[in-house]
Amino acid sequence: MNAGSTMERVYLDLKARIVGGAYPPGTRLDPFHLAKRLAASPTPVREALHRLSGERIVDSWHQEGFRQPIFAESDLCDLYRWSGALLALALRDPALQKSETAAMLPTMEIEDYPARVARLYRAVALLNGNREIRFAIANMIDRSEFFRAAEARTDPVASEEIASMETAFLQERWADLRRKSAAFHRRRVARAGRVAAELRPRSQTIE
The missing domain is CATH 1.10.10.10 (Winged helix-like DNA-binding domain superfamily/Winged helix DNA-binding domain)
Structure with missing residues (x-):
């Protein structure tokens, strides 16, 4: 090699x-x-x-x-707001109105909440015509994957919110998806303190 x-x-x-x-x-x-x-x-x-x-x-x-x-609470709030802004920007692309959405969101059942969030975000990114937006969303997926599981543990309706967003995506209801995404990210900001506490940071060295 x-x-x-x-x-x-x-x-x-x-x-x-x-x-x-x-x-x-x-x-x-x-x-x-x-x-x-x-x-x-x-x-x-x-x-x-x-x-x-x-x-x-x-x-x-x-x-x-x-x-x-x-991740302090303020760090998570900044990331959630940035994530919400990115999706809002991506969902305003006129090319979305002419896209084949079903091919972008695999129909296989995924129960894992972090994987579902990543899949939906990636599908939105793939539909957008701006390469910089696609790259930024891909990076956001990577940076946020670590704490997605903590979101699910601290918010009993997080999975329901993603399911609702998936439905709006598949039905190409872009205005509705923008509203749902905005509400999803506002809730993430409001509950950022619980996620930060759940992560329980502790320092150690890998040996």
């Missing part, structure tokens, strides 16, 4: 672990310790961490290394 393919493998593997919640908030992500788990040398791991830092999926400080982000 050449250096380029090794770096990409390490990046994708590490990214999946981080956004999937393998490490608690505040966990120090040490390249040497991670290298053992990823069957790689520290160099591609360090490069992957720098790349993930640029995508704001991990936190980094000069000469202090990397860590799994710690």
